[in-house]
Amino acid sequence: MRFLETFFNGAVMAKYLPDLLSAIVTTLWLSAVILVLGLSLGLALACLRSLGRWYLTLPIVAFADIGRALPPLVVILICYFGLPGLGISLSGPMVLILVLAAVLAAFAEEIFWAGLTAVPKGQWEAGRATGLGFARTLFEIALPQAIRMGIPPLVNRALAITKMTALGSVIGVKEILSVSSSAQSFSGSATPLTMAALAYLAIFLPAVLLSRLLERRYSWAV
Protein backbone atom coordinates (compact mmCIF):
# COMPACT_ATOMS: atom_id res chain seq x y z
CA MET A 1 0.00 0.00 0.00
CA ARG A 2 2.82 2.33 0.91
CA PHE A 3 4.35 1.62 -2.49
CA LEU A 4 1.16 2.54 -4.32
CA GLU A 5 0.68 5.59 -2.14
CA THR A 6 4.20 6.80 -2.96
CA PHE A 7 4.35 6.14 -6.68
CA PHE A 8 0.74 5.91 -7.86
CA ASN A 9 -1.24 8.37 -5.71
CA GLY A 10 -4.56 8.81 -7.51
CA ALA A 11 -5.33 12.30 -6.20
CA VAL A 12 -1.91 13.62 -7.20
CA MET A 13 -2.23 12.01 -10.60
CA ALA A 14 -5.56 13.63 -11.25
CA LYS A 15 -4.29 17.00 -10.15
CA TYR A 16 -1.20 17.11 -12.34
CA LEU A 17 -2.43 15.19 -15.35
CA PRO A 18 -3.41 18.27 -17.41
CA ASP A 19 0.01 19.87 -16.84
CA LEU A 20 1.74 16.69 -17.75
CA LEU A 21 -0.28 16.26 -20.93
CA SER A 22 0.74 19.67 -22.17
CA ALA A 23 4.35 18.82 -21.22
CA ILE A 24 4.10 15.66 -23.33
CA VAL A 25 3.00 17.76 -26.27
CA THR A 26 5.99 20.06 -25.68
CA THR A 27 8.43 17.14 -25.53
CA LEU A 28 6.93 15.69 -28.70
CA TRP A 29 7.21 18.80 -30.82
CA LEU A 30 10.68 19.62 -29.46
CA SER A 31 11.79 16.08 -30.38
CA ALA A 32 10.28 16.29 -33.82
CA VAL A 33 11.97 19.61 -34.60
CA ILE A 34 15.31 18.39 -33.23
CA LEU A 35 15.16 15.19 -35.28
CA VAL A 36 14.26 16.91 -38.54
CA LEU A 37 16.87 19.64 -38.12
CA GLY A 38 19.61 17.37 -36.77
CA LEU A 39 19.23 14.57 -39.28
CA SER A 40 18.95 16.84 -42.31
CA LEU A 41 21.92 18.93 -41.22
CA GLY A 42 23.94 15.76 -40.60
CA LEU A 43 23.00 14.41 -44.02
CA ALA A 44 23.84 17.69 -45.73
CA LEU A 45 27.23 17.83 -44.01
CA ALA A 46 28.06 14.25 -45.00
CA CYS A 47 27.15 15.06 -48.63
CA LEU A 48 29.34 18.18 -48.59
CA ARG A 49 32.17 16.15 -47.09
CA SER A 50 31.89 13.64 -49.94
CA LEU A 51 32.98 16.39 -52.35
CA GLY A 52 36.45 15.84 -50.90
CA ARG A 53 37.43 19.53 -50.64
CA TRP A 54 39.66 20.20 -47.65
CA TYR A 55 38.07 23.59 -46.95
CA LEU A 56 34.74 21.80 -46.50
CA THR A 57 36.04 18.65 -44.83
CA LEU A 58 38.10 20.45 -42.21
CA PRO A 59 35.29 22.50 -40.60
CA ILE A 60 32.85 19.59 -40.91
CA VAL A 61 35.19 17.19 -39.12
CA ALA A 62 35.92 19.82 -36.46
CA PHE A 63 32.20 20.38 -35.94
CA ALA A 64 31.48 16.65 -35.72
CA ASP A 65 34.33 15.96 -33.31
CA ILE A 66 33.59 18.87 -30.99
CA GLY A 67 29.86 18.21 -31.13
CA ARG A 68 30.39 14.62 -30.13
CA ALA A 69 32.93 15.40 -27.42
CA LEU A 70 31.10 18.13 -25.48
CA PRO A 71 28.40 17.13 -22.98
CA PRO A 72 25.19 18.71 -24.35
CA LEU A 73 24.27 20.06 -20.90
CA VAL A 74 27.42 22.18 -20.85
CA VAL A 75 26.60 23.71 -24.22
CA ILE A 76 22.98 24.28 -23.21
CA LEU A 77 24.06 26.15 -20.05
CA ILE A 78 26.64 28.21 -21.94
CA CYS A 79 24.12 29.24 -24.59
CA TYR A 80 21.32 29.95 -22.15
CA PHE A 81 23.29 31.85 -19.51
CA GLY A 82 26.28 33.04 -21.53
CA LEU A 83 24.88 34.33 -24.81
CA PRO A 84 22.70 37.04 -23.22
CA GLY A 85 26.02 38.63 -22.17
CA LEU A 86 26.67 39.13 -25.89
CA GLY A 87 23.24 40.58 -26.35
CA ILE A 88 21.86 37.36 -27.83
CA SER A 89 18.89 36.24 -25.81
CA LEU A 90 17.38 32.94 -26.86
CA SER A 91 14.36 31.33 -25.24
CA GLY A 92 14.79 28.03 -23.40
CA PRO A 93 13.12 25.91 -26.08
CA MET A 94 15.17 27.68 -28.76
CA VAL A 95 18.46 26.91 -26.99
CA LEU A 96 17.39 23.31 -26.41
CA ILE A 97 16.46 22.85 -30.07
CA LEU A 98 19.60 24.46 -31.46
CA VAL A 99 22.02 22.61 -29.18
CA LEU A 100 20.44 19.17 -29.42
CA ALA A 101 19.93 19.48 -33.18
CA ALA A 102 23.59 20.44 -33.57
CA VAL A 103 24.73 17.51 -31.42
CA LEU A 104 22.51 15.13 -33.36
CA ALA A 105 23.88 16.58 -36.61
CA ALA A 106 27.45 15.91 -35.42
CA PHE A 107 26.67 12.25 -34.75
CA ALA A 108 24.48 11.84 -37.84
CA GLU A 109 27.18 13.32 -40.08
CA GLU A 110 29.65 10.70 -38.85
CA ILE A 111 27.12 7.89 -39.31
CA PHE A 112 26.14 8.97 -42.84
CA TRP A 113 29.80 9.48 -43.70
CA ALA A 114 30.74 6.03 -42.40
CA GLY A 115 27.97 4.61 -44.59
CA LEU A 116 29.19 6.54 -47.63
CA THR A 117 32.75 5.29 -47.23
CA ALA A 118 31.44 1.73 -46.91
CA VAL A 119 29.73 1.88 -50.32
CA PRO A 120 32.03 -0.07 -52.67
CA LYS A 121 33.95 1.99 -55.22
CA GLY A 122 32.46 -0.14 -57.98
CA GLN A 123 29.03 1.32 -57.24
CA TRP A 124 30.36 4.80 -58.00
CA GLU A 125 32.11 3.55 -61.12
CA ALA A 126 28.96 1.84 -62.37
CA GLY A 127 27.01 5.05 -61.89
CA ARG A 128 29.58 7.33 -63.46
CA ALA A 129 30.20 4.91 -66.35
CA THR A 130 26.49 5.04 -67.23
CA GLY A 131 26.66 8.81 -67.59
CA LEU A 132 25.33 9.78 -64.17
CA GLY A 133 27.01 12.87 -62.71
CA PHE A 134 28.54 13.07 -59.26
CA ALA A 135 25.38 14.36 -57.59
CA ARG A 136 23.10 11.84 -59.30
CA THR A 137 25.41 8.99 -58.39
CA LEU A 138 25.56 10.24 -54.81
CA PHE A 139 21.81 10.61 -54.40
CA GLU A 140 20.57 7.67 -56.45
CA ILE A 141 23.24 5.07 -55.75
CA ALA A 142 25.58 5.83 -52.84
CA LEU A 143 23.27 7.56 -50.34
CA PRO A 144 20.45 5.00 -50.34
CA GLN A 145 23.02 2.35 -49.48
CA ALA A 146 24.76 4.56 -46.91
CA ILE A 147 21.47 5.45 -45.22
CA ARG A 148 20.45 1.83 -45.07
CA MET A 149 23.71 0.93 -43.35
CA GLY A 150 23.26 3.87 -41.00
CA ILE A 151 19.72 3.20 -39.85
CA PRO A 152 20.46 1.10 -36.73
CA PRO A 153 23.03 3.55 -35.28
CA LEU A 154 20.92 6.53 -36.39
CA VAL A 155 17.87 5.20 -34.60
CA ASN A 156 19.87 4.70 -31.40
CA ARG A 157 21.30 8.17 -31.64
CA ALA A 158 17.96 9.77 -32.43
CA LEU A 159 16.40 8.12 -29.37
CA ALA A 160 19.29 9.18 -27.15
CA ILE A 161 19.06 12.78 -28.34
CA THR A 162 15.29 13.10 -28.02
CA LYS A 163 15.48 11.74 -24.48
CA MET A 164 17.89 14.60 -23.78
CA THR A 165 14.97 17.01 -24.14
CA ALA A 166 14.78 16.33 -20.38
CA LEU A 167 17.83 18.62 -20.10
CA GLY A 168 15.39 21.43 -20.88
CA SER A 169 14.33 21.16 -17.23
CA VAL A 170 17.47 23.08 -16.18
CA ILE A 171 16.62 26.06 -18.38
CA GLY A 172 12.92 26.23 -17.68
CA VAL A 173 11.52 24.48 -20.72
CA LYS A 174 8.10 23.11 -19.81
CA GLU A 175 8.77 19.57 -20.98
CA ILE A 176 7.91 16.32 -19.19
CA LEU A 177 10.70 16.17 -16.62
CA SER A 178 10.59 19.80 -15.57
CA VAL A 179 6.80 19.83 -15.17
CA SER A 180 6.77 16.60 -13.21
CA SER A 181 9.71 17.48 -10.98
CA SER A 182 8.15 20.80 -10.04
CA ALA A 183 4.90 18.94 -9.40
CA GLN A 184 6.90 16.61 -7.19
CA SER A 185 8.22 19.46 -5.10
CA PHE A 186 4.79 21.09 -4.77
CA SER A 187 2.99 17.89 -3.87
CA GLY A 188 5.74 16.19 -1.91
CA SER A 189 4.81 13.00 -3.73
CA ALA A 190 6.94 10.94 -6.08
CA THR A 191 3.88 10.18 -8.18
CA PRO A 192 4.45 12.94 -10.76
CA LEU A 193 7.87 11.43 -11.44
CA THR A 194 6.27 8.04 -12.00
CA MET A 195 3.92 9.74 -14.40
CA ALA A 196 6.92 11.24 -16.19
CA ALA A 197 8.52 7.82 -16.52
CA LEU A 198 5.28 6.42 -17.90
CA ALA A 199 5.00 9.33 -20.32
CA TYR A 200 8.53 8.73 -21.59
CA LEU A 201 7.74 5.06 -22.04
CA ALA A 202 4.53 5.91 -23.89
CA ILE A 203 6.51 8.07 -26.29
CA PHE A 204 9.70 6.12 -26.75
CA LEU A 205 8.58 2.51 -26.62
CA PRO A 206 6.47 2.91 -29.78
CA ALA A 207 9.39 4.79 -31.31
CA VAL A 208 11.69 1.86 -30.63
CA LEU A 209 9.17 -0.55 -32.14
CA LEU A 210 8.69 1.72 -35.14
CA SER A 211 12.44 1.77 -35.67
CA ARG A 212 12.47 -2.01 -35.89
CA LEU A 213 9.90 -1.81 -38.68
CA LEU A 214 11.99 0.84 -40.39
CA GLU A 215 15.11 -1.31 -40.22
CA ARG A 216 13.25 -4.19 -41.79
CA ARG A 217 11.78 -2.05 -44.53
CA TYR A 218 15.12 -0.62 -45.57
CA SER A 219 16.96 -3.89 -45.53
CA TRP A 220 17.73 -5.88 -48.61
CA ALA A 221 19.97 -8.84 -49.04
CA VAL A 222 23.49 -8.00 -50.16
Next chain:
Amino acid sequence: MTAPAPVHQRPMLEINRLEKRFGETEVLKSIDLRVAPGELVFVIGPSGSGKSTMLRCCNRLEEPSSGTILLDGEHVTDCRGAALDRMRLKIGMVFQGFHLYPHKSVLGNVMLAQIRALKRPKAEAKARAMEMLEHVGLAHKADAMPAELSGGQQQRVAIARALALDPKVMLFDEPTSALDPELVGSVLKVMRQLRDEGMTMLVVSHEMGFAREAADRVVFMDGGVVVEAGPPGAIFGNPQSDRLKSFLARVSKAAE
Protein backbone atom coordinates in the same frame (compact mmCIF):
# COMPACT_ATOMS: atom_id res chain seq x y z
CA MET B 1 32.80 -13.78 -89.68
CA THR B 2 32.88 -10.05 -90.22
CA ALA B 3 35.61 -9.10 -92.61
CA PRO B 4 38.44 -7.03 -91.13
CA ALA B 5 37.55 -3.36 -91.30
CA PRO B 6 38.54 -1.58 -94.49
CA VAL B 7 41.43 0.81 -93.97
CA HIS B 8 39.61 3.94 -95.15
CA GLN B 9 36.79 3.51 -92.64
CA ARG B 10 36.84 5.79 -89.62
CA PRO B 11 37.49 3.76 -86.47
CA MET B 12 34.72 3.68 -83.87
CA LEU B 13 37.28 3.84 -81.10
CA GLU B 14 40.70 5.32 -81.57
CA ILE B 15 43.45 5.34 -78.94
CA ASN B 16 46.49 7.45 -79.76
CA ARG B 17 49.76 7.44 -77.83
CA LEU B 18 47.95 6.74 -74.59
CA GLU B 19 50.13 6.96 -71.51
CA LYS B 20 49.28 6.45 -67.90
CA ARG B 21 51.53 6.91 -64.90
CA PHE B 22 50.74 6.23 -61.28
CA GLY B 23 53.38 8.36 -59.59
CA GLU B 24 56.68 6.99 -60.82
CA THR B 25 55.18 3.82 -62.26
CA GLU B 26 54.52 3.85 -65.98
CA VAL B 27 51.53 1.60 -66.50
CA LEU B 28 50.83 2.45 -70.14
CA LYS B 29 53.59 3.49 -72.51
CA SER B 30 52.22 4.99 -75.68
CA ILE B 31 49.39 2.67 -76.60
CA ASP B 32 47.90 2.94 -80.08
CA LEU B 33 44.78 0.98 -80.84
CA ARG B 34 41.92 1.26 -83.30
CA VAL B 35 38.62 -0.57 -83.15
CA ALA B 36 36.56 -0.48 -86.35
CA PRO B 37 32.76 -0.28 -86.24
CA GLY B 38 31.36 -3.72 -85.54
CA GLU B 39 34.74 -5.13 -84.68
CA LEU B 40 35.42 -7.30 -81.64
CA VAL B 41 38.93 -6.65 -80.37
CA PHE B 42 40.22 -8.89 -77.67
CA VAL B 43 42.99 -7.76 -75.34
CA ILE B 44 45.07 -10.42 -73.63
CA GLY B 45 48.17 -10.24 -71.51
CA PRO B 46 49.60 -11.09 -68.10
CA SER B 47 48.17 -9.39 -65.03
CA GLY B 48 49.78 -6.01 -64.51
CA SER B 49 50.24 -5.55 -68.24
CA GLY B 50 48.01 -2.47 -68.16
CA LYS B 51 45.12 -3.89 -70.19
CA SER B 52 42.42 -3.03 -67.63
CA THR B 53 43.92 0.43 -67.11
CA MET B 54 43.80 1.02 -70.86
CA LEU B 55 40.15 -0.02 -70.95
CA ARG B 56 39.31 2.22 -68.00
CA CYS B 57 41.00 5.15 -69.71
CA CYS B 58 38.56 4.77 -72.62
CA ASN B 59 35.67 6.09 -70.48
CA ARG B 60 37.94 8.08 -68.18
CA LEU B 61 37.30 6.07 -65.03
CA GLU B 62 41.07 6.32 -65.14
CA GLU B 63 42.46 9.67 -66.20
CA PRO B 64 45.08 9.29 -68.98
CA SER B 65 48.40 11.01 -68.30
CA SER B 66 48.69 11.86 -71.98
CA GLY B 67 47.43 10.83 -75.39
CA THR B 68 44.03 11.09 -77.00
CA ILE B 69 41.01 8.85 -77.24
CA LEU B 70 38.31 9.38 -79.86
CA LEU B 71 34.91 7.79 -80.07
CA ASP B 72 33.44 7.89 -83.55
CA GLY B 73 35.65 10.90 -84.31
CA GLU B 74 34.75 12.80 -81.11
CA HIS B 75 37.34 13.50 -78.46
CA VAL B 76 36.73 11.60 -75.24
CA THR B 77 39.86 13.00 -73.64
CA ASP B 78 38.79 16.64 -74.00
CA CYS B 79 35.42 16.24 -72.30
CA ARG B 80 34.78 17.92 -68.97
CA GLY B 81 31.89 17.76 -66.52
CA ALA B 82 28.49 17.27 -68.14
CA ALA B 83 30.06 16.73 -71.56
CA LEU B 84 31.99 13.78 -70.14
CA ASP B 85 28.78 12.37 -68.64
CA ARG B 86 27.12 12.62 -72.06
CA MET B 87 30.12 10.98 -73.69
CA ARG B 88 30.00 8.11 -71.21
CA LEU B 89 26.43 7.37 -72.28
CA LYS B 90 27.87 6.30 -75.61
CA ILE B 91 30.44 4.01 -74.01
CA GLY B 92 28.98 0.95 -72.32
CA MET B 93 31.08 -0.73 -69.68
CA VAL B 94 30.85 -4.12 -68.06
CA PHE B 95 32.88 -4.77 -64.93
CA GLN B 96 34.47 -7.87 -63.51
CA GLY B 97 32.47 -7.40 -60.31
CA PHE B 98 29.10 -6.63 -62.03
CA HIS B 99 28.40 -3.69 -59.68
CA LEU B 100 24.63 -3.92 -59.84
CA TYR B 101 22.88 -1.54 -57.45
CA PRO B 102 21.80 -3.75 -54.53
CA HIS B 103 18.96 -1.44 -53.48
CA LYS B 104 17.26 -1.51 -56.86
CA SER B 105 15.44 -4.30 -58.63
CA VAL B 106 16.82 -5.74 -61.84
CA LEU B 107 14.43 -3.52 -63.77
CA GLY B 108 15.40 -0.51 -61.64
CA ASN B 109 19.06 -1.16 -62.39
CA VAL B 110 18.45 -1.13 -66.12
CA MET B 111 16.14 1.90 -65.98
CA LEU B 112 18.10 4.24 -63.69
CA ALA B 113 20.59 5.82 -66.10
CA GLN B 114 18.06 5.80 -68.94
CA ILE B 115 15.83 8.08 -66.89
CA ARG B 116 18.41 10.10 -64.95
CA ALA B 117 21.18 10.46 -67.53
CA LEU B 118 19.56 9.88 -70.91
CA LYS B 119 16.32 11.63 -69.78
CA ARG B 120 14.09 9.04 -71.34
CA PRO B 121 10.45 9.11 -70.26
CA LYS B 122 9.78 6.44 -67.70
CA ALA B 123 7.48 4.31 -69.82
CA GLU B 124 9.95 4.30 -72.68
CA ALA B 125 12.82 3.45 -70.33
CA LYS B 126 10.84 0.57 -68.93
CA ALA B 127 10.01 -0.79 -72.36
CA ARG B 128 13.65 -0.51 -73.40
CA ALA B 129 14.79 -2.18 -70.19
CA MET B 130 12.42 -5.09 -70.71
CA GLU B 131 13.60 -5.41 -74.30
CA MET B 132 17.23 -5.57 -73.17
CA LEU B 133 16.46 -8.03 -70.36
CA GLU B 134 14.67 -10.17 -72.92
CA HIS B 135 17.80 -9.94 -75.02
CA VAL B 136 20.02 -11.36 -72.27
CA GLY B 137 17.37 -13.94 -71.36
CA LEU B 138 16.38 -12.46 -68.02
CA ALA B 139 13.04 -10.74 -68.61
CA HIS B 140 11.48 -13.13 -66.09
CA LYS B 141 13.83 -11.75 -63.40
CA ALA B 142 12.85 -8.10 -63.91
CA ASP B 143 11.36 -7.77 -60.43
CA ALA B 144 14.08 -9.74 -58.63
CA MET B 145 16.72 -8.05 -56.51
CA PRO B 146 20.35 -8.46 -57.66
CA ALA B 147 21.25 -10.54 -54.60
CA GLU B 148 18.72 -13.16 -55.69
CA LEU B 149 20.57 -13.78 -58.96
CA SER B 150 23.55 -15.97 -59.75
CA GLY B 151 26.79 -14.29 -60.81
CA GLY B 152 26.16 -15.11 -64.45
CA GLN B 153 22.69 -13.62 -64.28
CA GLN B 154 23.99 -10.51 -62.52
CA GLN B 155 26.57 -10.01 -65.23
CA ARG B 156 23.93 -10.34 -67.94
CA VAL B 157 21.82 -7.73 -66.16
CA ALA B 158 24.90 -5.49 -66.07
CA ILE B 159 25.26 -5.98 -69.83
CA ALA B 160 21.57 -5.11 -70.31
CA ARG B 161 22.04 -2.02 -68.14
CA ALA B 162 24.85 -0.81 -70.41
CA LEU B 163 23.07 -1.75 -73.66
CA ALA B 164 19.87 0.06 -72.68
CA LEU B 165 21.71 3.36 -73.17
CA ASP B 166 22.37 2.51 -76.84
CA PRO B 167 26.16 2.82 -76.62
CA LYS B 168 28.35 3.01 -79.68
CA VAL B 169 30.97 0.76 -78.14
CA MET B 170 31.00 -1.76 -75.32
CA LEU B 171 33.98 -2.20 -73.03
CA PHE B 172 34.28 -5.48 -71.15
CA ASP B 173 36.69 -5.58 -68.23
CA GLU B 174 37.28 -9.26 -67.45
CA PRO B 175 33.54 -9.94 -67.56
CA THR B 176 33.79 -13.62 -66.66
CA SER B 177 36.71 -13.64 -64.23
CA ALA B 178 34.50 -13.49 -61.12
CA LEU B 179 32.17 -16.24 -62.32
CA ASP B 180 31.97 -19.91 -61.45
CA PRO B 181 33.12 -21.89 -64.50
CA GLU B 182 29.66 -23.28 -65.24
CA LEU B 183 28.22 -19.75 -65.46
CA VAL B 184 30.82 -18.36 -67.89
CA GLY B 185 29.08 -19.81 -70.94
CA SER B 186 25.86 -17.84 -70.45
CA VAL B 187 27.75 -14.54 -70.45
CA LEU B 188 29.90 -15.45 -73.45
CA LYS B 189 26.77 -16.43 -75.32
CA VAL B 190 25.33 -12.95 -74.82
CA MET B 191 28.62 -11.40 -75.94
CA ARG B 192 28.69 -13.54 -79.07
CA GLN B 193 25.13 -12.52 -79.83
CA LEU B 194 26.11 -8.84 -79.46
CA ARG B 195 29.01 -9.30 -81.80
CA ASP B 196 26.77 -10.93 -84.38
CA GLU B 197 24.46 -7.94 -84.16
CA GLY B 198 27.37 -5.69 -85.08
CA MET B 199 28.21 -4.10 -81.72
CA THR B 200 31.71 -2.65 -81.51
CA MET B 201 33.44 -4.34 -78.61
CA LEU B 202 36.73 -4.04 -76.77
CA VAL B 203 37.19 -6.98 -74.45
CA VAL B 204 39.82 -7.59 -71.79
CA SER B 205 39.57 -11.23 -70.80
CA HIS B 206 41.35 -14.48 -70.15
CA GLU B 207 38.84 -16.55 -72.12
CA MET B 208 41.28 -17.67 -74.83
CA GLY B 209 38.83 -20.12 -76.33
CA PHE B 210 36.30 -17.35 -76.82
CA ALA B 211 38.97 -15.03 -78.26
CA ARG B 212 40.02 -17.66 -80.76
CA GLU B 213 36.49 -18.26 -81.89
CA ALA B 214 34.78 -14.86 -81.71
CA ALA B 215 37.42 -12.11 -81.90
CA ASP B 216 38.16 -10.24 -85.12
CA ARG B 217 41.50 -9.19 -83.77
CA VAL B 218 43.58 -10.07 -80.72
CA VAL B 219 45.92 -7.60 -79.05
CA PHE B 220 48.64 -8.87 -76.75
CA MET B 221 49.81 -6.38 -74.13
CA ASP B 222 52.74 -6.75 -71.77
CA GLY B 223 54.54 -4.20 -69.65
CA GLY B 224 52.30 -1.34 -70.75
CA VAL B 225 52.83 -1.73 -74.47
CA VAL B 226 51.07 -3.52 -77.31
CA VAL B 227 53.53 -6.27 -78.17
CA GLU B 228 51.63 -7.99 -80.93
CA ALA B 229 48.26 -7.68 -82.62
CA GLY B 230 46.53 -9.63 -85.34
CA PRO B 231 43.77 -12.05 -86.22
CA PRO B 232 43.27 -14.79 -83.60
CA GLY B 233 44.64 -17.44 -85.94
CA ALA B 234 47.96 -15.65 -86.20
CA ILE B 235 48.24 -14.66 -82.54
CA PHE B 236 47.44 -18.10 -81.19
CA GLY B 237 48.73 -20.20 -84.07
CA ASN B 238 51.85 -18.32 -85.04
CA PRO B 239 53.05 -16.01 -82.26
CA GLN B 240 56.07 -13.91 -83.26
CA SER B 241 57.46 -12.42 -80.08
CA ASP B 242 59.05 -14.41 -77.28
CA ARG B 243 56.88 -12.64 -74.75
CA LEU B 244 53.67 -13.79 -76.43
CA LYS B 245 55.03 -17.30 -76.87
CA SER B 246 55.88 -17.63 -73.20
CA PHE B 247 52.56 -16.05 -72.16
CA LEU B 248 50.61 -18.53 -74.29
CA ALA B 249 52.69 -21.38 -72.93
CA ARG B 250 51.97 -20.29 -69.35
CA VAL B 251 48.25 -19.93 -70.07
CA SER B 252 47.89 -23.32 -71.73
CA LYS B 253 49.84 -24.94 -68.92
CA ALA B 254 47.53 -23.37 -66.38
CA ALA B 255 44.52 -24.62 -68.32
CA GLU B 256 45.70 -28.23 -68.16
